[in-house]
């Protein structure tokens with residue numbers, strides 16, 4: 001029936017998962033079936049690119065992968081899953097793959113290879129593979145008792161009573177992931193009590209870790225209590241929505257608009273990077289940092305005219321920005337080697353000095369003014385760093401360059417977007433931190449980590465999967481749910497890149 005091919009990279013992923021992840025002696029198809037399951041959980045179709053293999057790895061026959069023709073009728077235990085897998089793929093592709101063997105084989109290969117690619121992207125060897133799999137495969141599969149759509153009003157009133165807050169619920173409002181209960185307080189002085197008692201309310205609602213947040217409504221005695229709903233009821237925000245927002249709100253000539261996600265009540269939010277002027281994104285592994293970076297990147301790629309933007313994407317993990325490297329675009333540099341990255345950042349500080357003197361001699365304040373007056377037609381440069389810790393631990397000098405850029409690059413149109421899963425003092429030196437006042441905190445493990453990222457607690461109570469707290473310089477914190485950008489979305493955006 002034909003074979004399934006893997007690339008050399010896929011093979012090394014399979015080996016890594018077996019030796020460092022599962023740590024058991026198991027056949028390779030174990031990993032490939034896990035990869036298939038992982039890919040089937042994603043809603044988009046796997047990219048056709050996956051048919052192409054640059055450096056060949058291995059070929060497998062269906063006997064190995066799906067147990068084709070391997071029924072064990074004597075024991076009554078059937079091990080041929082070919083029909084089951086064919087059925088699942090047909091549903092996923094909305095196409096009858098029973099009628100077309102070649103097409104079935106192609107779909108199967110695409111899914112397995114996409115799953116393996118997701119393992120490369122999402123799992124780090126230093127992390128527990130079982131935990132990673134559990135999160136990836138079981139996220140969204142709630143126990144039945146949790147997905148019962150109960151109205152929590154009476155529980156909430158009881159929980160408020162426990163902490164000495166009296167009031168009544170006047171309205172509820174469903175956002176993409178939370179339900180907001182508007183509570184009319186009997187006594188406005190109870191607001192602080194409610195705020196202090198949020199952990200107890202969370203506990204009383206049986207929500208354990210993912211917390212209830214309090215939002216002031218603007219009316220003196222009314223507060224919103226934002227209660228997370230079970231995952232099965234969440235509405236995912238997809239890349240198509242981001243594209244629509246960006247296209248219907250063209251960037252101002254001096255702007256770099258970013259669209260990180262929607263507010264808890266579902267309205268899109270955008271801000272201008274040039275005003276921040278840099279951004280730090282922190283959160284634990286699996287909280288949605290990389291996807292958040294993709295969202296910001298895509299906001300810029302579709303929202304800012306080509307000649308106005310140059311991107312430097314630094315990715316020591318080598319996988320995250322790979323689709324952009326394939327674009328072969330002059331204005332997108334992808335750097336995966338830490339020494340190269342350090343060299344590039346050093347050169348960028350020189351470029352910043354040059355730009356500064358050009359601005360000074362032209363007598364203009366900043367790049368935006370220079371562009372407006374037609375004196376200086378340089379593009380903005382936005383640097384994305386996928387994992388700050390990898391960079392700084394391996395090449396400590398990079399920190400100095402980053403600090404200089406964070407301190408001085410603003411006027412010259414050079415901006416940094418830096419992500420890290422290690423928001424600790426060692427990685428986020430005080431000087432770097434204080435020069436990047438705008439922050440996004442995705443879910444973290446401990447409230448101390450939330451404090452390092454945001455200067456406030458709260459991120460430890462987020463629900464994960466792109467749930468975030470955004471603090472723009474000088475503004476109150478806003479909670480957002482991020483856009484889910486997939487690799488296929490990035491590939492599609494990049495395809496347009498080629499047509500410039």
Ligand SMILES: Nc1ncnc2c1ncn2[C@@H]1O[C@H](COP(=O)(O)OP(=O)(O)O)[C@@H](O)[C@H]1O
Nearest residue numbers: 284285286287288289290291465466482483484
């Ligand atoms: N905005 C989002 N909406 C829905 N799910 C998301 C979102 N962001 C992240 N996720 C989920 O979380 C997983 C981990 O995201 P990722 O960006 O790789 O995390 P990190 O880089 O922090 O390790 C994703 O594979 C996806 O399942």
Ligand SMILES: [Mg+2]
Nearest residue numbers: 121289290291
């Ligand atoms: Mg990541």
